[in-house]
Amino acid sequence: MTPERNDEEYYSIGEFYDELRRGFSYLAEKHGDSLMCGDPKRQIGPEYYYSGGGDIHVVKDVHTANAALELIIGQGEGIGGGIYDKAKELSHYYRFEQILKGQYYMPGDKPHEPTGRRFEVDWNAALPIKSNARVSDYDAVPELKSAAVDFNQDYARFLGLLTAAYDGQPQKLLDAVPEMFRLRDGMLLLMRNPLPGSQNENAAPTFEVALAAERRET
Amino acid sequence: MRDTFLALSAEITAFKVFELEGTGLTDAYLQAVEGVVGRESVNLLLDKYREIPDGEPGRRDSLRRVIFGDQRLGPIARNLVKLWYLGIWYQLPREWRDAYGARRRT
Numbered sequence: 001m002t003p004e005r006n007d008e009e010y011y012s013i014g015e016f017y018d019e020l021r022r023g024f025s026y027l028a029e030k031h032g033d034s035l036m037c038g039d040p041k042r043q044i045g046p047e048y049y050y051s052g053g054g055d056i057h058v059v060k061d062v063h064t065a066n067a068a069l070e071l072i073i074g075q076g077e078g079i080g081g082g083i084y085d086k087a088k089e090l091s092h093y094y095r096f097e098q099i100l101k102g103q104y105y106m107p108g109d110k111p112h113e114p115t116g117r118r119f120e121v122d123w124n125a126a127l128p129i130k131s132n133a134r135v136s137d138y139d140a141v142p143e144l145k146s147a148a149v150d151f152n153q154d155y156a157r158f159l160g161l162l163t164a165a166y167d168g169q170p171q172k173l174l175d176a177v178p179e180m181f182r183l184r185d186g187m188l189l190l191m192r193n194p195l196p197g198s199q200n201e202n203a204a205p206t207f208e209v210a211l212a213a214e215r216r217e218t
Numbered sequence: 219m220r221d222t223f224l225a226l227s228a229e230i231t232a233f234k235v236f237e238l239e240g241t242g243l244t245d246a247y248l249q250a251v252e253g254v255v256g257r258e259s260v261n262l263l264l265d266k267y268r269e270i271p272d273g274e275p276g277r278r279d280s281l282r283r284v285i286f287g288d289q290r291l292g293p294i295a296r297n298l299v300k301l302w303y304l305g306i307w308y309q310l311p312r313e314w315r316d317a318y319g320a321r322r323r324t
Contacts, residue, residue: 147236189237
């Protein structure tokens, strides 16, 4: 699953998942039906999912595995220059790019060259957060530091829930949904507060999960 | 003005400025209060608040006397507390509207 040469990297998440797809096909050819031998109860089915785009693929053979991987590739940023997925939905990367460029994509457009209607973006309403913030940036401001640490702990707990959900306890996915809203509130608390000593920047969550885990163990 | 509004809000709601700022509603609320009671009343409220000397003993009493006990400022301050907690602006008492209302009918 690693690039063939050490100095190569996956150019995009789409490429990475495409490589996963290739690996899966390889294993399926080699092992046939015996590859998918796990307990189907460990899978997350449509009963654990609601709202949003896309749909749930229960993976039971190479075809369903490929369908699931294609969904991820298409939703994320596409691959090979395609900006729409098979369901004709614009990939997330290009949706964000629409905002940056202030212009909609149209079917048939090339990447980075939308030709649709233009729209105004109120950049004054965007929060001027610090890029790649670290908890150590908040050493001088106890309130920011404690909010950032709280967020990282919530985020670590959330990832733990997701891991458990995808590792045999699908019902945990339901617990994870309200946690996402808590995460949003925790992020906004930081993003709306100014970072003293900066050039009019606001604070931001740091996502330092390893730090959160360390802190919990001690 | 925004800072004083936040400081007053924090003191009378017992939230921290940090928490109030984190709601993202400060500007909307300041604008809402100004829109209802008028800039003059808001300025008076914030001026009086700024004049209250720091430090106990006495600050709590001063707040009560200068802000909450004041015919004009008290109802605004009480409404501001409710606004932060509930997100609702309650109609001010009729006496207040008659005496100070920004949009009182003539």
